Amino acid sequence: TGLAVCPGSGRLAVAHDGKKRIHVFGPSGFCLRRFGERGDANNDIKYALDVTVTSDGHVVVTDGGDCSVKAFDSEGRGVLAVREGFCLPWGLDATAKSEVILTDSVAGALYRLAADFQRGELKKCQMIRSRLVSPRAVAVCQSSGAVVVVEHLKARGASQGSTRVTIFSAEMDLIGQMDSFGLNLVFPSRIYATAVAFDREGRVIVTDVCSQAVICLGKPEEFPSFNPLISHGLSYPVGLTYTANNSLVVLDSGDHSVKVYSST
Secondary structure, eight states: OEEEEOTTTOOEEEEOSSSEEEEEEOTTSOEEEEEEESSSSTTOOSOEEEEEEOTTSOEEEEETTTTEEEEEOTTSOEEEEEOSSOSOEEEEEEOTTSOEEEEETTTTEEEEEEEETTTTEEEEEEEEEOOOSSEEEEEEOTTTOOEEEEEEEOOOTTSOOEEEEEEEOTTOOEEEEEEHHHHHHHSSSOOOEEEEEEOTTSOEEEEETTTTEEEEEEOGGGOSOOEEEEOSSOSSEEEEEEOTTOOEEEEETTTTEEEEEOOO
C-alpha cells in the first residue's frame, strides 16, 4: 500500500497487508526486518495505508484500522501513536526537518505533525489545508518544501471516478491543479493517479493505473507537462519513491513486487 526510503541509510520500508505490515529492505534487496502485526498493542498495525521514514530513521505509518498515525524506531519498536482528531489518515511524507505531512481522506484535510520521536512526544498536529476532496497520496519536495496531493473525485452519473493532482507551495498557497479530465485534454490517455513523489530536481511524478505507467508532470512552475518515464512492465503501480542516487522505486500491487529503475 505504500513505500518510502530512509534518507540516511537508504533502506526501503514497504507497507502491505501481510502478517507483519512493515517490511524493511536493505539497498541490496535483502529483507532486514518485519514488524507491525494485526492487534491492539503499541507495536501492532491493523491496516497500514502508507508509510514514510524521517531523516533520523523513524518509520511512520498511517493505520486505517484504528484511524491513527504510529511511529516506530529503526528496530520496529513503537514509540508514538496519535489517535485523536483523525477521521481516516491516509497518505504521508516526511519533510527535511522530520515533520510529517499527512492527508485525512474523510475529513478532506492536510495536517502537519511534529514530534520528538526519540522521546515519543507529540509537539503539534496542525491542520494546514481543508476543503480537499478525498485526499490520499501526498509528497513533499525536500528542497523547496512544496507539497503535492492526489485527490480522488467522486463519479458523476455514468462517468468513472477521477483524480486531481494539486500542488501547494511550502507556505500552503495553491500553485496549480489538474484533474483527470483536464489532463486528458493535454495528454494522449486518461490518467488515474494512485501515488505521487518529487524527484531530486523537484519534478512531480505520478503513477497511473490506467496506462500502467509512471509519468513526469514537470516542476510546479511548469505544471503540467507530460513525460512518460516507465510505460512497460508494470501491472498496478500504487506507490513510488526516489533513492538518494535518484533511482526510482515503484510498488506494484499487481504482481506484489518492488521494482527499481536507474535514472540513467
